[in-house]
Amino acid sequence: MSVGLGVTRLENESWRDCVIRYAKTQQLEQECVELYDALVKHDPEEDAAFTALYEWDCLDLVEDEEPK
Numbered sequence: 001m002s003v004g005l006g007v008t009r010l011e012n013e014s015w016r017d018c019v020i021r022y023a024k025t026q027q028l029e030q031e032c033v034e035l036y037d038a039l040v041k042h043d044p045e046e047d048a049a050f051t052a053l054y055e056w057d058c059l060d061l062v063e064d065e066e067p068k
Helices: 015-024 029-039 045-055
Strands: 002-006 060-064
Touching (some): 015 045, 029 045
Antiparallel strands (some): 002 060
């Protein structure tokens, strides 16, 4: 297994709410949500969420599953 940066959305959670949840741990809700709102105008929601959280260093380390 390898480790990388990632974000996990909870069941029935919007991508915007996911950004808020992750950013709150670093007290960066406003910064991340502002960037997410700007990006989501032209990017898919998942990509906008990842980028906003990446820019403010709010992503988690996640293990990637190896291909079967």
